[in-house]
Amino acid sequence: MNIVLAVVPLYGVDMPPLGAAYIAAVLEKEGYGINVFCFNSELYNQARDKRFLWGWEASGAWCSPEGINRHFNVNDLLDKWSEKILKCAPKIVGLSVNSHSRVLANLLADRLKNKKKDLYVIFGGPWCTELAEPSEFNKNVDIYVRGEGEGVIPKIAKLIAGSESIRDCSIEGTIVNTGVGFKDNRANASFVDINKLPFPALHFFDLNYYTNKTEIPILFSRGCNYSCKFCTDKPMWGNYRTRNAENIIEEMIKHSSIFNRTCFKSNDLLINGDLKQLRYLSEIIINEKLSFTWGGMARARSDMSGQLCAVLRKGGCSYLTYGIESGAARILFHMGKPGKRDIVQALKNSYKSGIKVNTLWMAGYPIEKWVDVLETMLFLLRSRRYIHEFVAVSACYIPRRSRLWQERDKLRIEYDKNSDWHIGKSNTVSIRQLRRKILFSFARILGIYKGGVQ
Ligand code: B12
Numbered sequence: 001m002n003i004v005l006a007v008v009p010l011y012g013v014d015m016p017p018l019g020a021a022y023i024a025a026v027l028e029k030e031g032y033g034i035n036v037f038c039f040n041s042e043l044y045n046q047a048r049d050k051r052f053l054w055g056w057e058a059s060g061a062w063c064s065p066e067g068i069n070r071h072f073n074v075n076d077l078l079d080k081w082s083e084k085i086l087k088c089a090p091k092i093v094g095l096s097v098n099s100h101s102r103v104l105a106n107l108l109a110d111r112l113k114n115k116k117k118d119l120y121v122i123f124g125g126p127w128c129t130e131l132a133e134p135s136e137f138n139k140n141v142d143i144y145v146r147g148e149g150e151g152v153i154p155k156i157a158k159l160i161a162g163s164e165s166i167r168d169c170s171i172e173g174t175i176v177n178t179g180v181g182f183k184d185n186r187a188n189a190s191f192v193d194i195n196k197l198p199f200p201a202l203h204f205f206d207l208n209y210y211t212n213k214t215e216i217p218i219l220f221s222r223g224c225n226y227s228c229k230f231c232t233d234k235p236m237w238g239n240y241r242t243r244n245a246e247n248i249i250e251e252m253i254k255h256s257s258i259f260n261r262t263c264f265k266s267n268d269l270l271i272n273g274d275l276k277q278l279r280y281l282s283e284i285i286i287n288e289k290l291s292f293t294w295g296g297m298a299r300a301r302s303d304m305s306g307q308l309c310a311v312l313r314k315g316g317c318s319y320l321t322y323g324i325e326s327g328a329a330r331i332l333f334h335m336g337k338p339g340k341r342d343i344v345q346a347l348k349n350s351y352k353s354g355i356k357v358n359t360l361w362m363a364g365y366p367i368e369k370w371v372d373v374l375e376t377m378l379f380l381l382r383s384r385r386y387i388h389e390f391v392a393v394s395a396c397y398i399p400r401r402s403r404l405w406q407e408r409d410k411l412r413i414e415y416d417k418n419s420d421w422h423i424g425k426s427n428t429v430s431i432r433q434l435r436r437k438i439l440f441s442f443a444r445i446l447g448i449y450k451g452g453v454q
């Protein structure tokens with residue numbers, strides 16, 4: 001049985017999508033004929049004059065058919081993509097869907113079903129975990145897979161390969177199209193054992209097609225043990241689980257020999273959720289004299305001691321991207337982030353041990369006032385000597401399953417017709433954008449904004 005996996009814009013173009021690569025790996029292991037199309041990076045490479053649409057600022061353009069049609073002929077894109085997919089004679093087409101690719105993914109599902117009625121269209125990816133409103137379900141999608149996909153997709157493929165009906169299937173973690181509606185089989189109660197997964201099938205992708213020319217994507221862990229108020233990744237991924245250091249190294253050895261690269265970029269929610277394991281990984285790299293380097297997103301924990309950071313650095317840690325978000329004490333406290341003193345400690349120890357320190361920020365958190373923006377600027381001024389790169393500041397977005405969203409009434413959050421949130425006139429889209437611009441400009445003045453996302 002042939003299965004096609006596809007990714008449509010908007011996705012990151014720096015590296016291949018790990019979600020699709022993991023799904024491809026488990027299906028390939030089951031013996032199915034797999035084809036993977038990254039239409040996202042393909043379009044990015046073809047439409048040179050439209051590349052700004054992959055930037056953070058323009059990402060909203062992908063969230064409505066009109067927005068996309070303003071820049072591309074959507075009809076032509078759908079024709080081209082569906083033709084390529086159907087040439088592979090698939091029984092199943094699986095699409096990786098996020099909040100910003102859902103419009104094109106739905107249109108592609110419609111087009112595919114229109115051309116081939118007996119095709120099974122399956123949606124997976126973070127958007128499927130958020131699905132709630134009846135209007136968001138598409139009758140041309142047969143199954144939505146919520147959360148982690150590796151445990152679920154082989155069961156679905158087996159049913160389809162055995163020509164069994166999927167309409168009444170009750171596989172946990174799925175929402176099934178029954179023909180007259182959608183049956184919710186609840187979220188998957190158990191997570192997969194990440195040490196038993198095949199390595200992500202990156203061989204289906206041409207790494208040269210992506211903008212990052214030095215690194216290979218990898219996951220050291222899944223989940224998170226914290227619960228910041230603006231975050232929805234925790235509900236999707238659950239508590240922190242880390243892979244064995246040996247298992248990670250095995251993947252590094254395999255992929256570095258295939259792709260001829262030795263630098264790895266972790267897509268973990270946070271790379272330093274289990275410091276003991278991270279230290280152990282670094283010690284193996286040191287003891288075995290391996291030349292791998294790695295980096296990823298991290299939490300500014302107070303226990304990132306100078307001694308630990310030195311071991312991590314020696315063991316290949318080339319950069320850490322800290323999600324700082326704000327420099328105002330009351331905002332950090334409300335968010336559930338570490339306090340200012342802990343943050344400075346982590347930045348300082350990482351910086352002094354030679355790890356490149358990147359930082360991520362957020363403007364317009366619901367309770368943020370102008371005085372908090374000033375406090376953040378002051379914090380930036382004082383801690384700039386421990387920051388190599390400011391990297392980025394996002395405007396606060398309130399995802400549906402986040403704790404902020406649950407508290408929206410208490411916080412007086414309202415939504416307008418474009419689904420943008422505001423609190424009276426004190427926190428609106430334009431105020432958030434203005435605060436973002438101010439922080440960017442200030443970071444530029446301090447010499448720590450160097451214009452890119454690491
Ligand atoms: C790394 C990352 C990036 C990188 C991209 C790197 C890359 N090329 O892949 C960068 C920084 C570029 C990025 C950008 C964006 N990102 Co991002 N990103 C992530 C992050 C942290 C990790 C993604 C990852 O690799 N996960 C690991 C893999 C294994 O998980 P996965 O992709 O979800 O796949 C699993 C399941 O979803 C499922 N699955 C996935 N595909 C399929 C397909 C099928 C058929 C099936 C059955 C199952 C299935 O099974 C997989 C394995 O378990 C996630 C948060 C997170 N941890 O998921 C956010 C996340 C995916 N990003 C998000 C967003 C919104 C964006 C942006 C659109 C932001 C913006 N406004 O611009 C941009 C889009 C791209 C752009 N503008 O360039 C959101 C999506 C929200 C949503 N609910 O859909 C997330 C979830 C963060 C969040 N909570 O807000 N991102």
Ligand code: SF4
Pocket residue numbers: 224225226227228231232233234269270299323
């Ligand atoms: S923002 Fe980061 S540290 Fe906080 S809950 Fe989400 S993943 Fe965990």
